[in-house]
Amino acid sequence: MDLLTILLEPLSYDFMVRALLTTAIAAVVCAVLSCWLVLIGWSLMGDAVSHAVLPGVVLAYIVGAPFALGALVFALLAVTLIGVVRNTSRVKEDAAIGIVFTSLFALGLVLISVTPSQTDLNHIIFGNLLGVSAADLVQVVILGVVAFAILVLKRRDLTLYAFDPTHAHAIGLSPRRLGALLLGLLALTSVVALQTVGVVLVVAMLIIPGATAYLLTDRFSRMLVIAPVISAACSVAGIYISYYLDTASGAMVVLAQGTVFAVVYLFSPRQGLIGTRLAKARRKRAVALAR
Amino acid sequence: MSTPAILVDKVTVHYGDVLALDSASLSLEPARICGLVGMNGSGKSTLFKAIMGMVKPDSGQVLVNGQPPVKMRKEAGIGYVPQSEDVDWAFPLSVRDVVMMGRYGHLGFTRRPRKADRDAVDHALERVELSDYADRQIGQLSGGQKKRAFVARGIAQGATMMLLDEPFAGVDKRSEATITRLLRELAADGATILVSTHDLHALPQLCDEAALLMRKVLMHGSPDVVLQPENLAMAFGLDVMNRG
Numbered sequence: 001m002d003l004l005t006i007l008l009e010p011l012s013y014d015f016m017v018r019a020l021l022t023t024a025i026a027a028v029v030c031a032v033l034s035c036w037l038v039l040i041g042w043s044l045m046g047d048a049v050s051h052a053v054l055p056g057v058v059l060a061y062i063v064g065a066p067f068a069l070g071a072l073v074f075a076l077l078a079v080t081l082i083g084v085v086r087n088t089s090r091v092k093e094d095a096a097i098g099i100v101f102t103s104l105f106a107l108g109l110v111l112i113s114v115t116p117s118q119t120d121l122n123h124i125i126f127g128n129l130l131g132v133s134a135a136d137l138v139q140v141v142i143l144g145v146v147a148f149a150i151l152v153l154k155r156r157d158l159t160l161y162a163f164d165p166t167h168a169h170a171i172g173l174s175p176r177r178l179g180a181l182l183l184g185l186l187a188l189t190s191v192v193a194l195q196t197v198g199v200v201l202v203v204a205m206l207i208i209p210g211a212t213a214y215l216l217t218d219r220f221s222r223m224l225v226i227a228p229v230i231s232a233a234c235s236v237a238g239i240y241i242s243y244y245l246d247t248a249s250g251a252m253v254v255l256a257q258g259t260v261f262a263v264v265y266l267f268s269p270r271q272g273l274i275g276t277r278l279a280k281a282r283r284k285r286a287v288a289l290a291r
Numbered sequence: 292m293s294t295p296a297i298l299v300d301k302v303t304v305h306y307g308d309v310l311a312l313d314s315a316s317l318s319l320e321p322a323r324i325c326g327l328v329g330m331n332g333s334g335k336s337t338l339f340k341a342i343m344g345m346v347k348p349d350s351g352q353v354l355v356n357g358q359p360p361v362k363m364r365k366e367a368g369i370g371y372v373p374q375s376e377d378v379d380w381a382f383p384l385s386v387r388d389v390v391m392m393g394r395y396g397h398l399g400f401t402r403r404p405r406k407a408d409r410d411a412v413d414h415a416l417e418r419v420e421l422s423d424y425a426d427r428q429i430g431q432l433s434g435g436q437k438k439r440a441f442v443a444r445g446i447a448q449g450a451t452m453m454l455l456d457e458p459f460a461g462v463d464k465r466s467e468a469t470i471t472r473l474l475r476e477l478a479a480d481g482a483t484i485l486v487s488t489h490d491l492h493a494l495p496q497l498c499d500e501a502a503l504l505m506r507k508v509l510m511h512g513s514p515d516v517v518l519q520p521e522n523l524a525m526a527f528g529l530d531v532m533n534r535g
Contacts (some may be wrong), residue, residue: 039382156402160392163382164373170343171367171396171448218428220383 010243018137019129019196023235023253025144026193027205031231032151033189034210035223036182040162043207044094045079048101049183050190050202052078054108057194058121062111068143068191075187078104105199127198127250129239136195147188150181158182159220196235197250204254205231212261215271234260294357296321296452296483297342299508302351304337311337313506314351319485321356324478326494326514327487329504330527335487338504339454342485343369355452363452367396370445372438374456380430386440387425390415393448408447415447419473435466442473452483459490471497491518 010016037046053071060070078100085096112121123131132140151158157178160168165175186206193202209231213223238253245252267275297319304312312334319325329335340346341353344360355363363369370393393415394408404412416422419439424432432440438458445453453474459467474497478484486497494501494514501517503509503526510517510525 039379153401156395159384160395163379163384163389164392166343166345166373166377167371167392167444168395169345170364170369170371171393172364173395214383218383219385220388223383 006244007240010240015130015132016239016243018132018134019249020236020239022132022137022140023129023196023239024232025140026196027209027231027235027253028228029144029147029151029189030193030202030205031209031213031227032148032224033185034206034208034231035213035220035227036158036162036210037186037206038210038214039220040182042182042186043203044097045183046186046206047203048082048097049075049078049186050193050206051101051199052104053187053190053194054105054124054199055111056108057124057191058108058111058115061121062115067139067194068188071191071194072184072187074104075183075190079183108199123198124194125199126248127194127196127201129196129249129253132195140192140195143188144192147185147192150185154178154181155224197253201250201254204257208254208257208261209234212257212264215264215268218270230260231257293321295319295354296323296356297485298354298357299338299341300352300354302338302341302348302353304334304341304346304348306337310506312341312348315504315507316351317502317508317511319483319500321483322478322481323499324474324484324486324497326498326501327485327504328489328491328494328501328517328523328526329487330489333504333526334506335504336456339371339456339485339487342454343371367448368451370442370448370450370453372441372445372453372455372458375434375437375461377456378429378437380437382429384429385426386421386429386432386443387412387416389429389440390425390443390447393444393446393450396448411447411449412443415443418446419443420469433463433466434461435463435470438462438466438470439473442470442477446477451481453477453485455484455486457488457490458486459488459493467493491523494518 037043053074056070056074057067060067081100082096085091085100086093115121157173161175161178168175168178190202193205197205209227210223212230213227216226217223234256235253238256239249241247242249242252264272266273269275269279295318297317299315299317301314301316302312303314315334315338327335327338337346341348342355342360344364353360390412391404391408394404394411395402398404398408416425419442421436421439421443424436429437429440458470462470471493474484488494498514500512501514502511503517503522505526510522
């Protein structure tokens with residue numbers, strides 16, 4: 001079997017084409033957002049919000065409202081509750097996050113267990129890439145494009161917010177509003193990614209690409225290109241591998257991202273554990289040769 | 292008398308149960324450099340935040356050029372140089388990127404810079420003598436260069452008022468002299484500058500006046516009077532006298 005056949009064969013199935021498109025879109029949007037999340041230190045917040053949207057999605061399913069609406073409401077509820085618990089008790093923020101998101105996630109699981117026609121909803125937890133319908137794809141495309149467009153258009157403000165909110169305030173911007181915008185986009189993006197890898201693994205797509213890109217460059221503008229490119233490539237590779245090895249597709253995508261992170265962590269010429277030593281040894285050798 | 296550039300009038304601020312400022316008052320004329328001296332926890336940062344309109348006083352009022360701080364914010368008139376601990380130096384931005392952020396208040400919805408903005412950034416970098424370092428990642432500068440990068444941001448912003456939080460912490464003697472000269476030039480051009488510091492020996496060269504802060508402004512006047520040992524003892528406790 002030659003390479004072309006390997007690449008083209010899965011594309012003869014409509015469900016594979018839909019799976020590839022959905023994952024690629026989700027991967028790109030998540031990756032762009034992840035650049036800010038890892039720099040602000042909001043990884044745990046990403047974890048929390050992506051889990052906390054579950055009851056919102058289930059309730060939206062029950063009443064027939066758009067998933068994104070339910071997710072957005074519960075994302076904001078989660079963030080508010082975390083803030084309230086942190087500010088009005090002696091409980092620290094990480095504990096507050098842990099309490100709120102696990103409770104909301106559990107509420108979602110309970111709601112699923114009492115909702116008839118459980119098949120669709122269980123897929124939200126672990127993802128169901130190969131079962132993405134045409135309607136799902138349309139929703140992912142619309143939400144993905146909206147989130148992506150806002151992120152790209154407001155990227156300079158978001159970076160300023162991440163780097164120096166005090167300066168943002170001093171020149172008349174509202175750090176509070178920018179923070180809220182970022183959280184809203186986090187909720188929206190979570191919904192996009194739910195379809196593909198499921199609630200449990202969304203956080204991987206929201207953290208790993210940004211962290212990987214951060215190890216590769218000193219320029220934020222380049223992170224915004226590197227992260228989505230790596231993420232999209234990992235997604236496509238993950239799906240092909242899962243097709244031929246018959247493994248869980250969402251998990252395979254995350255595994256591919258984790259593997260690339262590990263390679264970069266070890267071999268990045270700027271930051272990598274081994275890469276920096278190799279570069280040093282090369283410089284030494286060059287100096288020795290020059291003598 | 293002209294309108295003060297900064298007027299802090301009996302401002303009191305609480306954080307929860309903690310009293311940060313207790314009826315503090317300070318008036319600063321335009322184009323002057325004032326050194327704000329006080330211990331950690333004396334309310335220096337809170338006073339800065341009140342001037343920038345980031346904290347609302349429980350009582351009293353702040354006027355910047357005779358108007359509420361919100362007006363000055365809209366004009367992007369206040370430049371802020373944060374203390375080193377408050378900056379993420381590993382953030383993947385170049386010196387030029389950071390200075391460009393000074394222009395954001397003047398830019399449109401997506402903050403896409405125009406030629407005039409790039410020129411303003413180049414000029415600001417030249418002014419603080421960092422043109423050769425423009426493309427370095429900000430963490431790869433020396434302590435003094437880092438401070439100058441943020442001063443450049445204020446210059447690019449066109450700030451007529453600069454607030455500097457501990458600009459001499461972690462800065463070597465030569466950079467300290469460079470920063471002092473730079474700030475004196477900016478004041479000569481009409482900028483009003485408020486500097487918080489507990490580096491007392493740098494104050495007389497830099498400042499036209501000094502103020503002692505200990506939740507309220509204990510004393511405000513010329514540096515050589517304010518910095519008399521018996522006055523410092525009041526702000527710092529007797530400890531400093533015994534050590535110094």
